Amino acid sequence: MMRVLLRLFFVVALPVLLVAVWWAASSGSTDPFWPPLRTILKTFPDVWTADRLRTDVLPSVLRLAAGYALATVVGIGLGTVIGSYRRVRAVCEPVLEFLRAVPPPVLIPVIMLFAGIGDTMKIVVIASGCVWPILLNTVEGVRAVDSVMLETARSYGITGVARLRDLVLRSASPQIFAGLRQALSIGIILMVISEMFAASNGIGFTVVQFQRSFAIPDMWTGILVLGLLGFLLSVVFQLVERRVLGWYHGLRASTRRSQ
Template sequence: MSRVLVRLLYVLALPAVLVAVWWLASADSTNVYWPPLRTVLETFPDVWTADRLRADVVPSVLRLTGGYVTAAVVGVALGSVIGSYRRVRAVCEPVLEFLRAVPPPVLIPVIMLFAGIGDTMKVLVIASGCVWPVLLNTVEGVRAVDPVMAETARSYGVTGVARLRKLVLPSAGPQIFAGLRQALSVGIILMVISEMFAAGNGLGFAVVQFQRGFAIPEMWTGILVLGLLGYLLSVLFQLVERRALGWYHGLRAAGRRPGERS
């Protein structure tokens, strides 16, 4: 029980300190752009009602989910192929390096030309940015598969889809999840940016509307909602990762590397 309390203290200590600093630093603020935290918190329940959560938060989460899942599927699929075959990797690497250097927000006007300004555009924008961390980490994870294990699988006739499911993806799993974690942060950023360009709802749209209407405390509540959403998604991701990579974390806890025999 004491260990749980200590862990909870570690989790809550820094946020509590930052909130306290923000509260004290803004307590006597008369700057319209920097309202007291007390005012922001008092405004929060009036702004983020159940109706507004359905109107703005739910669409944003759905767009983020669509783009993120699309990027995950495409990134893992292409990364597995590119990482498995040296010649494919040699052909694709120059193109991949060029494309990954293009900032995804720059593509928004281009995507709008053929996808319009609806949800499809926003999902594509999110996917276009999220796919690179997943793809590149998958490539590196597949390349790093233990050659002894690969040779053993080949000797036992484990090939094709079975080899992918039983050897390649589990071995590359830690690297793939590292890419998925990076992609989640990128996805939240692109979700907000895409909704600021052209949208009738969503968190990015709401924050911009508050700013344009000089509803500054309301704008700050939108920023807080984005922070809370990012935190909740991060916690959910950690739970999924822990479950999917239980074997990997068990090996790390035992002080052994993946693939190392006892």
Template structure:
């Protein structure tokens, strides 16, 4: 119980401190662009009603999940192939280094030309940015598979799909999840950027509309919603990661205890 309370304190202490500092720093502010935090919090329930959550938050989350899922499938699949074969890796690496150097927001106008201005464009933008950390981390994870483990699996006749699932992907999964974690934050950023271009709903669209109409406290409430969304997605990701990589964290805990 004491350990749980200590962990809870460390989780809550820094956010509480930052909120307190924000409250004190903005208290009494007369700057229209920097309203007091109490004004923002008082405005929050009036702006983010259940109807607005359905019309703006839900579509944004669905686009994010669709783009993120597409990037995860493509990134893991291509990364496994590239990481498994040296010649394929030698051919693809220059192209991958070139493509990942292109900032995804720059591709928004190009994607709009081919995908239009609907949800397909927004999902494509999210996927185009999320795929790179997943792909590159998968390549490195597959390359780092222990050769002794691979040879042992081969000697026991574990080949094909069974070898891929039980040996390669399992050994590479910690690095794959590292790429998935990086991609999640990138996806949230690209979700907002894509919705600022020719959109009719979504968090990015709503925040821009508040800014253009000089509803500054309302705009700040949208930023708070984005922060809360990122926090909740991070918590869900950590729960999934701990469940999937329970064996890995167990091995690390044992290795730390051993002399």
């Protein structure tokens, strides 16, 4: 019980400290672009009503989920193929390094030419940025699968889908999840950026509209919504990760106890 309480304290302590510092630092502010935190919090419930959550936050989350899911399927699929075959990896690595170096926001005008200005464009932008950490981590995870385990599986006649599912992907899953975690933060950033281009709803669109109309406290509430959304998605991701990688965390814990 004490361990749980101590862990909860460390989780809550830093956010509380940051809020307290923000409150104290901005309490006497007269700068219109840096309003006091109490003003922002007072404005928050008036701005982010249930109707606005439905019309702006929900579309953003759906676009993020679609782009993230697309990047996950493509990244894990291609990463498994590239990581499994040395010749494919030798051919693809120069191209992947070139494409990875291109910032996804730069591609937005190009994507708009082919995908239009609707939700498809925003989903493709999110996917184009999220796919790289997933793909590269999958490649490295597949490459790191123990060769002895591969030979053992082959000698026992474990091949095809069973070998891929029970050995290759399971062994690479810790590194795949590291890529998925990186991709989630990138996806939130690209979600906001894509909604600043030719959008009619979404969190990014709303924040820009507040900024253009000089509704500065309202704009800051949008930034708070983005922070809260990122926190909630991180919590959900950790719950999923702990469930899927329960065997991995248990193995690490047993190894630490035995040392």
